[in-house]
Structure formats: structure tokens, C-alpha cells
Amino acid sequence: MRFEPPDDRDMLREKIIGLGETSLHKSYYPELQSRLEELERFRALLDQTHDAIFLIRTETGKLADANASAGMYLGYSKEELLAMPFASLFSPQQKARLSEFIPESGDRPSDSRQTCITSLLSREGTEIPMEITVRSVTFGGEQYIVAIARDITDRIRTESELKIKESALESSTNGILIADLTGTVMYANPGFASMFGYEQKEAITGRNLEAFFADPTLGEKITGHLLDNRTIVDEMIGLRENGSPFHIQVSGSVVQNNARQPLCIMLIVMDITERILAEQMRRETYAQIEKNIEQFAVLGDHIRNPLQVIVGYAEMIDDPLVAKILDESCRIDGIVTELDRGWVESANVRQFLRKHGDGA
């Protein structure tokens, strides 16, 4: 034994007698206390989660444990829950549909994790849509099933809202294109596909914007412009799959997240070929009319000149018919004057029309 100075020996002797500060007979209590605290902490954690958690005895189908959320969703106290078979938390229709998931007493559940969408029956009888994940586990030689139920009321609502939005996009006659910030197409609606002559809209995704314009540099210009200015409205020449060009109007915007950072760009495309052609036709018609009327004015002069000659000659001769000739010449002049006035009036109308657009 090592040499101990006398003071240490006294202390050692005390310890051997069992009077040391930490001399204690074997007891698991302190350790048990700290484990219990740990367990309580964990329990609090489970109770804090939004998911309802159930522990079910496989043999009896009864609940062995449930967290606070389970009681909260369903409106039962924990004591009440623990006295109930898990299956009684489902409506009869759900129970029949989900017999492989919901353990009744004695059922052998499968070992793998399974998820199903169903609904739980609250105390008041309302059905709460839930996504339930069940899994079989063994604790201390006894078989249990852990069921974790997530309330999907919000998810279902969001999904149906999304569905509406999606079908609106899908059914729009305008072409709708969503591309990432580099111009790669992520989505094109059927309207876009048919406008650009694609058989399947899937053939569009993954392509770059440049593929859809006669001017291949336009794609890059559009994305650049959108990133700088957020929106764009312009008329351009689109290019169909078969290479034929056509007139389109493009309105684009940048889709942003909540932090106002750009996520992607969206283009709404309208085929404006008909409008452009109509405008062209109108323009040509106006030009023709103008030309006709100018010719008409010249025609008036052409009529008046020989008429003046006729009047001059008639005044020189003395004949009872002269008065008749002059009368008729006056009438012709009147008609030509009427025609001139009509031309001026129609010129005013044309001017008005030009000013106010529609030539129809």
C-alpha cells in the first residue's frame, strides 16, 4: 500500500467506516430520478407536437398511450382515450375501408411503415381529415402499433385551391408559359402548345424561350427586361414548331416569393395574327379610297372644262334652245359642285376616322 500521511489516513479510515461524503449503499433512485426527468422532458416534447400520436396494444386494439395533441383534436381526456379501442376513433365506413391499417384486437399488423389518408372521428362526431402513418413496434416483449396522425384539413384546402388555379391555367385559351430565370421553360399550358403547333405540351418544357421567337435573341432580351423592370407588354413575331412565323402579343411578369426575390417568369401569349391582318387590310382600303376620290376631283374638273366651252358657245348663238342648254349646263355644274362638296365631306370623315382609330 502507498504511504499516506497521517491526516489522509484519518480521512481514509472515516471513508472505510462509511462516513465519507459520498458513501452510499447501492441505490438506483438518484439515477431513476434523472431518467424520469428525461422522460418527462421527452413527454413534454411529444405533447408539443401538432401530430396526434397513438400507441396501440396490438393484442387488444386498445390505446396504451396518446399525446396531448391526440386528446385535443378529438376532444377526449387522456383517461377517456386510454379506455377506448383505437378502432372506435373511426367512422364505420372508414373502418371498413382501412381494416388493414387500423388494428382491431388480435390483428397482426404488417411490420413496415404504411401511410393512409383517412379521417378520425371526434367526440362531437365531426370527421377530421388525417394522414395516418402506422408502424408496428415491440417494447418489452409486447407488440404495439404506433400511429402518427397529421391533420390535413389545411393541406386539402390548399390542394383544392391549387387544383382550381391549375385548371384555370390549363383551360386558358391564351398561351401561358412559365420559365426559370435563365429562360428554360418549366410549364406550358395546352393553349400555348396548340398556338405554337406542338402536339404535346411536354415537348415544350426544358426548351429555352428563344425557340419560340422569329428573332432568336428575343428570349434573352425578354428575361433581361423582366429582371430589370418586372413586367413587359409587347408585340412580337412568334415561331411555330414548323418554323412558320405569326404575330403574337406577349405580356410577361416576374413571379416573386414572399421576400420579393424573383422565382421564375410567366409569359401570357396571344395570337394577334387576325388583328394585324385586319389592320393591314384597312390601311390598304383607305389608300384606295383616297386615290379614287382624288381621281374623282380630277374628273369634276374634266367635266367642268368642256361644260364652260358649251356655255360660251351657247351664249354666242341666238336660238330658242339656248335657254334650255344653259339651264341644263347649270344643272350639270350643280351636280359636279355637289360631288365636290361630297368629297370634302368624305375627306373630313376620313380624317376623323384616322384620328379615332377604328376604320370599320
Next chain:
Amino acid sequence: MTPRNPLDLRKFVAPEFICGSGALQLAGRYAHNFGMKQVLLVTDPGVRAAGWAGAVGESLTEAGVSFTVFDSVSVNPRSRQVMSGMEVYRSEECNGIVAVGGGSAMDCAKGIGIASSNMRDILTFEGVDRVPVPAPPLICIPTTAGSSADVSQFAIITDEERKRKIAIISKTLVPDISLLDPEPLTTMSRELTLDTGMDALCHAIEAYVSNASSPMTDMHALEAIRLIHDALPAVILEPEDLNLRFSTLLASLHAGLAFSNASLGAVHAMAHSLGGAYDLAHGRCNALLLEHVIPANYEAASEQYDRIGAIIGPVQGERTPPAEGIAAFRRSLGITGTLASVGVGEDAIQTLARRAYADPCMVTNPRRLTCEDIERIYAYAL
């Protein structure tokens, strides 16, 4: 009696105990080592007034352990007191119990412990081995030298509704540590010293003649009888003498180790029945019954009784009928009176006997007594 074979299986359970001057001051250290954070300090008003509960409280505070005092404990602790102690234990979120006091405070503390760990009414534990969940750790600091509740597997609780005592016997009731300090004994009255001393003597004698005794319990029982015989008369004369007080404390410890393992007999069975019905001091009941039980039992354990007689007899070494020796010892201490003088009537005997007959202590009595036997003993003691 059940024939005794030295090879019969026996078990000996003893808690950790520390005895000597200043043991009381170790309460805080042990509470801390047991992981107690909030202690229920169970005591009674008398012990509190004498300052011993305060001294233990100081030790707890020094060790950084918080505590709540529960002192609604009477002589012959009631089930209702146990249950209200349990309420305090739970509401204060205690995780350990320290008992400072005599048998009443310690039995009440044991009751509070098992009632709170099992969340059940204390009366439902009546009988042997009926405590499924062990109690939280219990530290005992006895302030009397007699009950030995600090080392025993017994708790005696009074069912006040039915005016009877129930015995709860379970190894889970054995405290975790007993701190045996002679100093708190110095504030005991003469009467309490005598009653508790006679209780210890009965423990030793009944354990020694018990049909569950063993060489291990015999050794402790005989040493306890010797120590009480020598120290009890002396400590009455010099109540402040720490050495004499310590002898009585050691006697009680020996008796406790003996009876906790060998159990008791007819004296205690009958004293429980008496105490429950009349709310009498337990030690006094024993003192008045002991000399009347011995003749009834004598034939079944004559050798043991003779050895006791040889120790207790008026002149040591001389053969005196043991019952006479005991009676003389009692009288020499100034304990007089009979059951009649403490208010027991003849008409009560039948009920008392029936209850004593059903008491678990009767199981280890050296002789199988009938109800009529027990009635006769009560009648002698009137």
C-alpha cells in the same frame, strides 16, 4: 409450536444505519446523495417544539435540499393523516421523505411514501407484501428508543372509521437509512421513555420466542433484552446521560433488527387491537399485556422464556418464572395499573380478542392461540 430447525430458510433485512453522536447532522448529506431535491419532513408537534425537526431542517438546507414540514401527526397515526401527508407530498412535488420523531411520525412517513408511490388509499395496503411500488427514499431520525420503525418492515396505521389498527408489513417499508443520534432522546419525558423502552423490550422478547426467529435475530434479541434491563432503570434516574440514552437506542436498534425479521407475537397483536379501540399509548399496552401472554405461550417456547427470565429476573442468574420477573421489572420502573385502569371494560374483550386473532403478528406467536385463549389473557390483564 412449529418445530424449529436451524437449517430452515431465513432472510435478514437491515437498512443502512449510522449511530453515534451527531448522526442527526448527516440528514442533509444523505438526502442530497439520494437525489432528493424537495423533501417532506414528517414530524410531530412535540418533536418540532423540542427543536429536533428544526435541527434536521438546518442540515437539509446546508446540503442545498429544500423541504416542507408536515407535522399533523398524532400518537397512533390515523389513515387520514397519512392521506393528507400524501397530498402535501404530491402538491409540493417532493421526491423524498425525512422522518424525525417516534414510531408515529416514522410510521406515518412510511404510509405517505407508499400511498404516494402507488396512488392508493393507505388502508388498501393492509396485510403482508401488498405494496407493489416501493416508496421514495426514506431517511429516519428516531427521537425515541422503542418503536424501531426506523429499521423495521412494519407500519401500523389507525383506521379511525373502524377504530382499529391495521398492520402493513412489507420489505419495501424498510427505511433507506436510519440516523441514530442519542441527543434527541434527552428531551423525552419519563413516561415516554418508559413506554417506548417497554415497547423495545416486548419487541426483543416476542422476536426471540417467535416461530420465525433465526440465530441472527436471536443474537440481536438477547442483546436488546440485556441492554434494556440494564439501561432503562438507570436512564430514568439520569435522563440527560448521553451514554445511557445511547444504550437504550442501541437496545431499540437490536430489538428492531430482531423483530423486523422474526416478527412479533400475541402481545403486539393484542396491543394493536387495544390501541386501535382506545387510542392508548402503544408501549403502555404492551407493558400491561406482556406478563399475561408469557404463561399462555410458555409451553411452546419454554427454553427461550427461561433464558429471558434469567436475564430479567430480580436477581440475575437466579431462576425466576419469567412472567414474574417481567412483572417485577415493570413495577420497579413505576409502571402500574391494569387494562381496567386505562378504561377497558369486560364487555369489550370479545371484540378485542377477535381483532387480535386476525392480526398478522399472531401468525408468528410461538403458540397457536384460539380466540378463547386471547379472551382469557385480556381478562387476566383487566
